[in-house]
Amino acid sequence: MKKLVEKHPLAIRWFHWVNFPVLMLMIWSGLWIYWANDAYRIGWGNTTLYKFFPQSFYQFVHLDHKLAQGMAWHFVLMWVFFINGLLYVGYTFLSGEWRYLLPNRHSFREAIEVTLHDLGLRKAAPLVQKYNGAQRIAYTAVLLMGVGSLLTGLAIYKPTQFGWLTSLLGGYGAARVEHFVLTIGYVLFFVVHVAQVGRAGWNNFRSMVAGFEIEDVPTGGAAGPVLAQREPNKRG
Amino acid sequence: MDQKPIPPHVSPDGEDLRLPPGSALDREATRRTRRSFIGLGLAGLGGVLGWRYLLNRPQIEGVPAPFRQVLNANGRLTQAYLRETRLAPEFAKSQGVAKVRTNGSAGLTSALDPAAWRMVVQPYGGGKAQEFTLADIQALPRVEMTTELKCIEGWSIVVNWAGARFSDFLAKYPLASRSGQPVKDIANPPADLAPYVGITTPDEKYYVGLDMPTVLHPQTLLCYEINGQPLSLAHGAPLRLVTPLKYGIKHLKRIGTIAFADTKPADYWAEQGYDWYASH
Numbered sequence: 001m002k003k004l005v006e007k008h009p010l011a012i013r014w015f016h017w018v019n020f021p022v023l024m025l026m027i028w029s030g031l032w033i034y035w036a037n038d039a040y041r042i043g044w045g046n047t048t049l050y051k052f053f054p055q056s057f058y059q060f061v062h063l064d065h066k067l068a069q070g071m072a073w074h075f076v077l078m079w080v081f082f083i084n085g086l087l088y089v090g091y092t093f094l095s096g097e098w099r100y101l102l103p104n105r106h107s108f109r110e111a112i113e114v115t116l117h118d119l120g121l122r123k124a125a126p127l128v129q130k131y132n133g134a135q136r137i138a139y140t141a142v143l144l145m146g147v148g149s150l151l152t153g154l155a156i157y158k159p160t161q162f163g164w165l166t167s168l169l170g171g172y173g174a175a176r177v178e179h180f181v182l183t184i185g186y187v188l189f190f191v192v193h194v195a196q197v198g199r200a201g202w203n204n205f206r207s208m209v210a211g212f213e214i215e216d217v218p219t220g221g222a223a224g225p226v227l228a229q230r231e232p233n234k235r236g
Numbered sequence: 237m238d239q240k241p242i243p244p245h246v247s248p249d250g251e252d253l254r255l256p257p258g259s260a261l262d263r264e265a266t267r268r269t270r271r272s273f274i275g276l277g278l279a280g281l282g283g284v285l286g287w288r289y290l291l292n293r294p295q296i297e298g299v300p301a302p303f304r305q306v307l308n309a310n311g312r313l314t315q316a317y318l319r320e321t322r323l324a325p326e327f328a329k330s331q332g333v334a335k336v337r338t339n340g341s342a343g344l345t346s347a348l349d350p351a352a353w354r355m356v357v358q359p360y361g362g363g364k365a366q367e368f369t370l371a372d373i374q375a376l377p378r379v380e381m382t383t384e385l386k387c388i389e390g391w392s393i394v395v396n397w398a399g400a401r402f403s404d405f406l407a408k409y410p411l412a413s414r415s416g417q418p419v420k421d422i423a424n425p426p427a428d429l430a431p432y433v434g435i436t437t438p439d440e441k442y443y444v445g446l447d448m449p450t451v452l453h454p455q456t457l458l459c460y461e462i463n464g465q466p467l468s469l470a471h472g473a474p475l476r477l478v479t480p481l482k483y484g485i486k487h488l489k490r491i492g493t494i495a496f497a498d499t500k501p502a503d504y505w506a507e508q509g510y511d512w513y514a515s516h
Contacts (some may be wrong), residue, residue: 002253002255002261003261004261004264004265004268014337017276017279017280019282021280028387033390035392036388036389036390037387037390038387039390039391050425067388067389068298068299068505068508068510069299069509071388071510071511072299072303072304072307072509073303075307075310075511076302076303076306076307079306098432133400156390157516158314158515158516159384159386159516160324160325160386160480160481160515160516161317161322161481161515161516163324163325168326172384172386172392173392176390201246201247203247203253206269206272209269209270209272209273209276210266210268210269210272210273211272212265212268214253214255214265215253216247216251216252216253221390
């Protein structure tokens with residue numbers, strides 16, 4: 001029997017869709033700032049495998065000579081990013097949603113199963129639940145990355161006034177590298193996230209907009225369509 | 237690994253999720269889906285229009301007004317957190333770099349006659365501008381410190397500086413208060429002290445504004461030496477400002493004129509969209 005099952009509460013959907021453009025603009029303005037001292041590369045000694053970023057990249061998307069504008073956007077939007085993140089964390093704790101989001105003792109094994117399945121190396125599909133082990137780990141990790149971005153960001157924004165934080169993170173130069181690496185992390189998260197949402201299909205994507213998912217629930221009793229509430233104790 | 241696209245009505249496990257057409261459930265799903273996507277679309281449109289509206293407000297110092305207001309609030313917040321007693325971390329002299337990077341030459345392009353150079357100070361209480369030679373500044377207690385200079389571009393270097401505390405200058409020369417009292421104790425300055433100080437190069441092509449707590453900070457120096465050597469021309473000979481609670485853009489080279497003010501003095505980089513406070 002098919003049911004509309006409530007999946008994502010309205011608050012979580014808002015936090016998600018507010019965060020998406022804000023994080024994009026943070027990364028964009030961050031690139032304007034990074035351009036002014038684009039010192040990072042992957043390589044060793046005189047060998048450079050990849051330079052962050054090639055001149056053509058800056059020119060292609062007009063990222064150059066916008067340091068002041070980048071800082072203005074970054075230091076305004078940081079408040080939106082911070083407050084939205086804070087509300088999200090507060091909401092997940094007060095509503096009990098954290099139970100689906102935090103990894104538990106099964107999550108690591110599940111995450112391996114999910115990964116093997118998604119790569120086509122394992123036939124059996126993982127147990128259907130609101131968030132599988134891989135998702136729990138990924139969504140908790142990206143939240144911790146958000147905290148990391150705020151802390152490393154604060155350390156490079158006010159390295160003297162928050163000198164204790166800056167030295168805790170290894171100094172001004174190190175904190176800037178950490179802030180940059182976390183940003184690369186978001187980009188990688190985004191790529192995998194969008195690919196997985198694409199794979200999971202329309203029903204799953206719609207749930208992040210409309211809140212519900214259609215589920216075909218085997219029944220022994222009442223026939224006919226019903227509206228159902230997700231039962232947390234069964235699906236936790 | 238077969239990657240056939242999943243049709244919208246099929247779950248990843250191959251379940252057919254089509255609802256009986258025209259059923260109450262189907263109508264409910266359609267209604268909620270339509271409503272939610274229209275809501276998201278409108279929210280997105282509102283976000284784009286709102287963001288564009290904010291970006292197109294009249295500019296204040298190179299930044300749209302609402303952004304400038306938030307940046308100023310950020311500045312006030314950090315000013316409130318800042319204490320005169322909070323010091324920038326100091327390093328061992330040996331950690332200072334031997335070759336100190338120079339960045340920018342605005343205000344340094346005109347010719348300089350070191351013998352004729354004077355630092356001109358306009359007293360807050362009015363009256364005739366006073367002139368000071370380098371020897372006058374060097375007669376004040378010499379303070380040496382090794383701090384990290386942070387450029388707003390995102391790089392930093394540890395530099396060994398020496399000079400006189402700005403506050404020692406104002407202790408000896410009572411120019412910053414209306415009633416002509418000296419700053420004997422930086423924690424307890426005269427009540428009628430000027431709230432702001434503006435400094436320009438002799439050719440007035442580079443200029444910075446500072447608030448009085450920054451000026452009185454014990455690490456704010458009228459600096460005449462780097463690594464124990466007199467300043468080079470590129471580093472701001474004969475006298476420059478060093479204030480390690482601020483980005484390098486506030487470390488004006490080749491001091492020309494100092495004036496006290498009731499409102500935020502003009503600032504070269506703030507006019508081009510950077511934070512006026514530039515504290516870090």
